[in-house]
Amino acid sequence: MSSKHMKHVLTWLRLSHQSVAILLAAMIGIFSAFGAGLIRIGVPWARENFIQSTSSFMKTELILFLFPLFGALATYIFRKMIDKELRDGQGIAEVMVSVQEGRGRIPSKDLFINTMGSMISLIAGLPVGSVGPTIFLTAGLGSLFSTFTHVSPMKARTYLSCGAAAGISALFNAPIGGMIFALEMILGEYRSGYFSLIIVSSFSASLTSRWLFGNVPVFTVPPYTMYSMWEILFYALLGILGAFLGLFHSHVFHNFQKYWRFTHLPQKLILFVSALFVSFFGLLTPLIYGGGFPAIEKALMGQLSLTLMLSLLFLQLIGNSMVLSAGFFGGIFAPILFTGAMLGGSFGMMMQLFFPTIVSQPGAYALVGMGAALAATGRAPMTAIVLLFEMTNDYRMILPLMITTVISFSLRDVFDEYSIFTMKLRHHSKYKWVAVRKYH
Template identity: 35%
Template sequence: MSNRPSNRQSNRQSTTVNMIYGLRRFLRKDQTLLGILALITGLSVGIMVVGFREGILFFHGLFFGAADERLFLSVLELPWWQILLVPTLGGLVIGLLIHKTLKEARPEGVADVIESFTLRNGRMPFWSGLRAAFINMLSIGVGASVGREGPAVHLGAVLASGISQRLRLAPPLARTLLACGVAAAVSASFNAPIAGALFAGEVVIGHYALKAFAPVVLSSVAGTIMSRAYYGDFPAFTLPAHGTISYLEYPTFILLGVLAGFCATFLLQGIFKTQKLSQKLPLPAWAHPALGGLALGLIALVLPQVLGVGYGATEMALNGQMALWLLLAVLAGKMLAVMISLGLGFGGGIFSPSLMVGAMLGGAYGILMISIFPSLDAGSGGYTLVGMGAVAAATLGAPISTALIIFEMTGDYQLTLGVLLAVVTSTAVTRQIIGRDFFTLQLAQRGLDLKGGYETQVLRALKIADVMEAEPQTIAPNTRLSEVRIRIQKSKAAKLFVVEPDGTLLGTIRLIELGDMAFNDKDDGDKTAADIVRRRPPLVKKDDDLQTAIRKMTDSGESQLAVVKDMESFKFVGTVEHMHVLAAYNRALLASRHEEHDQ
């Protein structure tokens, strides 16, 4: 009888210990840990995005006396000197901040997130990212014609990366958590949880595997919850009522998509041509934003709608409150203002400006179509909405998530087919002309081509030094032809590498160099390897990546290449074969996919 209490106590202790160990095993599972971190990240990013938006409004109130996002209404009441002074002095401060506080001395945004995910396993510098967020906030605050969503995405990614680095997460988990930060930022910015998750999958991750996508969805929902808790559950824009869309109107949406594609192409080309022209200015780089601010102020004296994010003017266009001439004038002015702002070094994104450009284009197009065909049911507001989606999708290169953002921002799904038709058409037109979107163009300017996605980056991450044969058979330049003939018949690739005594590669000898002498020794004479060597063979450097090797093998038609230390010394260090390159790539790709999909 006396042992019963002790037995009960022992059982309780054993149960408690088992529960603790069970909880530890549960938390050790990557997917469980990732789910918890995704929730924390989503909530944190949601709060940060709200703070970012409120910071922009604070600067608008401080510099322009604006009480809400309809900045241009406040600008109309300001003296001309203030309209010129604020963006000019603001640009000067921003230029100095960029060149004094950011490592790369340039604004940061979504392109940096894509680069980090693809090339750096989701690692982003935390404090530099926070400084970039402040610079982006100030840029929009002084009236730069840029967007707030791109900087919000960058801020969300920086926060997620900070968490993963603090916890020392493995690369697959760090990459997924980075995508969680992106999704939460998009969803909190647009009150669009579905679009946030799909944007992360479409633009950053590049796939929708369940193991990666499930935490992204969770984080996106968490970000939306925080945004709705502060701003309420309301659509960003409201549309006037319109009739049921007839199938006869679909050709007009396709035509609008074509125009939107050309418009997006012109906008993108204008931004990057402005950047190139700015490099020729007789001014230091830190002064470029000040010059851009002055030009922006001059435009705003005539068209104040071009300042800032532009959602106030977009709302007016959606509700048919702008005349045709004003829509066209603001369309031209906004495109010029965006080119100046982004081309001359202000920090900010492209999404909001592309929405406004699309709204002006769609609104003007709708007025013209209705004047020709009065029976059209979509109304000018409907065409404005379609134009917004078409220009934004072509600019960002993200048709799926852009279409969903439009639907979730307006709460209007009656124009689903019209928006999708225009989005697909505009994206196709832009890709046909320039082949890239805003983010890949930014990366291309840095010498980065990420078109192939993560699979291509796996190939680029592998170095030739990892797969080359370090001790291949070589021959000296003075080797007699009879010996060359014997050696080449025994070589597995029917190729010999002729190397000087000091290790310098002289060239290669193949059967084609031997010609008739391959099987006929009558004309050997005093000939040596140096007499028939091919002195400029295709080759690669030791520190080149495997993509370079594949490209050179394809161009030359040869399956084996010489490897040199560098192009200056030409010191021969080995050979690399096509089959070894492919085997290394397959191993790395399978290992990567095993980590991501848990197969």
């Protein structure tokens, strides 16, 4: 539809441009909720059905071991079919580039490639996140609406951000967290002109998601409380550990990227080797497979041992960095939450061993650890505080969340100004200006 035809339609319907913008924002939120549901429900359904259909002639343990290898083969064939070398930054970083370049557009081909490639990785059980692909998909839907309505680049940036906010809102049942995420991480600035449309999109996505899947968040979080104000000191210490976890995670990811380039190995061999490592990791603990949401929930419930949480922390961090830098599709957002939950849960359990009269709920430290990791690794303190607060709906945890995330973010900022998303872009001369831009 051309701009001229759109003007005639608006005149006939007697709708102002602002009314149309609000209507489009609501539609982006609704469609984004369905898109988020496709990944949230479709991937586990496809994986479980594939396992059940093959378990009649193959042991489940063997199926789980071979799944990542099948994923490597499928990804290699998919890359050959599309004949496209995707640059580093596909996912949340790519959405940042689309916004900051001023065009606010995600090509529909990239949208299809990233969504299908990420679903292959997730179904194969590779340690990649589903949040990043979901955000890319929902932001891409916002971009499609911009293309269809022929809006200005400024409005296109807004609609793309509306889609990103809707993705977080629908996935985590957190409309305020989705709004903050879009403003803090995607747009990188707070302007009153963006608020109304992003709020409408985030609200409509959350409402649609609740209608589709019920008022159920991604994680089941028990009620937490602080039994002693002395725990504030422990949470502050967790913030310091979270800052160093963020630095470590970012540099491990970057070093794997450099390592694969240094080896000059064929793409198919790099995919196979990284998938084989994941298969062996899975022999140690099946909780490493996939985005890790079941393991996070167990940590929040206090159902994992100290040794297992420490093992999962390093296996997920290494596995996610290895497979994404090798060329698999997928996200980093969920693995950041995963490593933070394991760090916080193991730290809380150790504090409980030494101070049983002060620390009674190690799961609370797993929750706050997620905020610390997101603040440090993703450099998104406001998103971390609001998103995790909405997940608990408990004001008693807001003080530990605030203190831990602020300390984690501030200390990380002393050592490195890049997030793990922008770090992937700083070595590309074309996109370096996006990486060094102060988002927070």
